[in-house]
Amino acid sequence: MVKIAVLGYGVVGSGTVEVFYKNKESLEKKAGQELDIKYILDIRDFDDSPYKDKFVKDFDIILNDPEVTVIAEVIGGLKFSYPYVKSALEAGKSVVTSNKELVAAKGAELLAIAKEKNVNFFFEASVGGGIPVIKPIHTCLEANEIDEIAGILNGTTNFILTKMIRDGMGFDEALKIAQDLGYAERDPSADVDGHDTCRKICILASLAFGKHVYPENVHTEGITKVTLEDVNYCDSCDCKIKLIGCAKREENGEISIGVFPAVIRDESQLAGVNDVFNAILVRGDATGDVVFYGKGAGKLPTASAVVSDIVSAAKHQNTSISLTWKDSEQTFVRSFDKFSCANYIRFAATDKAAAEAVIKAEFSGVEYLSRNNMPDNELAFIADVMDENSVNAALEKLSAHGEVLGRIRALDY
Numbered sequence: 198m199v200k201i202a203v204l205g206y207g208v209v210g211s212g213t214v215e216v217f218y219k220n221k222e223s224l225e226k227k228a229g230q231e232l233d234i235k236y237i238l239d240i241r242d243f244d245d246s247p248y249k250d251k252f253v254k255d256f257d258i259i260l261n262d263p264e265v266t267v268i269a270e271v272i273g274g275l276k277f278s279y280p281y282v283k284s285a286l287e288a289g290k291s292v293v294t295s296n297k298e299l300v301a302a303k304g305a306e307l308l309a310i311a312k313e314k315n316v317n318f319f320f321e322a323s324v325g326g327g328i329p330v331i332k333p334i335h336t337c338l339e340a341n342e343i344d345e346i347a348g349i350l351n352g353t354t355n356f357i358l359t360k361m362i363r364d365g366m367g368f369d370e371a372l373k374i375a376q377d378l379g380y381a382e383r384d385p386s387a388d389v390d391g392h393d394t395c396r397k398i399c400i401l402a403s404l405a406f407g408k409h410v411y412p413e414n415v416h417t418e419g420i421t422k423v424t425l426e427d428v429n430y431c432d433s434c435d436c437k438i439k440l441i442g443c444a445k446r447e448e449n450g451e452i453s454i455g456v457f458p459a460v461i462r463d464e465s466q467l468a469g470v471n472d473v474f475n476a477i478l479v480r481g482d483a484t485g486d487v488v489f490y491g492k493g494a495g496k497l498p499t500a501s502a503v504v505s506d507i508v509s510a511a512k513h514q515n516t517s518i519s520l521t522w523k524d525s526e527q528t529f530v531r532s533f534d535k536f537s538c539a540n541y542i543r544f545a546a547t548d549k550a551a552a553e554a555v556i557k558a559e560f561s562g563v564e565y566l567s568r569n570n571m572p573d574n575e576l577a578f579i580a581d582v583m584d585e586n587s588v589n590a591a592l593e594k595l596s597a598h599g600e601v602l603g604r605i606r607a608l609d610y
């Protein structure tokens with residue numbers, strides 16, 4: 198019998214317990230042995246819960262119980278989860294987690310401890326909710342060198358952008374619905390400012406490129422500056438705006454990586470990904486593009502990945518099959534100044550002729566856009582690929598003749 202402890206009984210924790218007991222019989226067949234949840238750690242009381250006898254408030258009860266060999270950490274954040282997970286691994290217990298903040302900040306260290314102690318540290322639920330993506334990249338795609346990964350990795354922001362694009366709904370109303378549906382993080386800035394996407398692309402990049410990519414080295418922008426006017430201009434040229442996390446291996450071994458709203462052509466496999474759905478495009482040197490698609494947030498989809506990792510940990514009790522990646526030096530991530538892509542620009546001109554002259558001189562391949570009720574002094578266009586330094590210099594010159602109202606990078610996936 199494998200005894201399990203679940204740390205945290207919030208949305209994902211309660212979903213994990215629910216899926217576990219709903220499918221216990223078939224999970225035991227798959228694990229080849231009996232399984233049970235011995236403890237649930239939470240500071241709150243759940244006196245009406247059918248599992249009330251399993252609740253404890255002191256982590257040391259779990260840590261010091263030799264019967265518990267698999268721990269599912271679904272608390273989130275770093276404050277409690279990091280010391281709990283580290284001490285559990287050091288005590289020779291396997292850990293599975295949905296906590297992207299933990300993996301993005303401490304993955305290299307925790308994976309090294311798991312290897313040293315011959316236990317497993319799994320985190321399928323940390324990226325893409327219910328979409329299997331970590332294990333498939335690690336195992337099914339291991340014949341490939343991964344050249345590039347790009348994804349819609351945050352359900353909340355994709356839900357908000359979908360409401361803006363399809364229904365012309367305002368940002369705040371759409372965010373409130375996403376929160377009510379249990380998609381959003383407790384602090385919505387983690388979603389809307391791009392930090393959640395950043396953590397997830399860091400995990401995918403670390404996995405794909407073999408060295409830890411730290412979130413603080415990644416240029417990160419959210420969706421709060423995207424307007425309905427931008428959505429309309431993009432609609433006029435058959436494009437959608439999506440929050441994208443992308444990472445690419447450069448020829449010299451550096452990684453180009455960033456998180457920002459991006460204009461994507463309608464024919465892209467990422468453009469039709471709507472609502473809470475996520476999609477992760479992996480470009481392998483043998484496979485070409487492979488796209489993983491499914492529900493990226495929500496109680497039961499995320500619990501599905503946690504429970505699946507619990508079964509894997511139970512099956513591989515005395516062998517460490519966790520993937521590993523190395524810690525990295527600062528130079529692994531290329532300076533974002535060198536990032537190159539096309540750009541959508543929206544501009545309110547004080548002198549339209551002068552602004553058009555600057556656009557002609559500073560940008561190439563310019564495609565002008567229009568929308569209903571477009572003010573006379575407004576200019577919107579998509580310009581061909583330029584690096585960040587050149588775009589910023591061009592926008593500064595343009596600013597002499599009015600105000601830049603919007604700038605969104607355009608990607609070609």
Ligand code: HSE
Nearest residue numbers: 351352353381382494
């Ligand atoms: N807040 C996250 C999202 C939850 O909306 O995608 C899943 O990581």
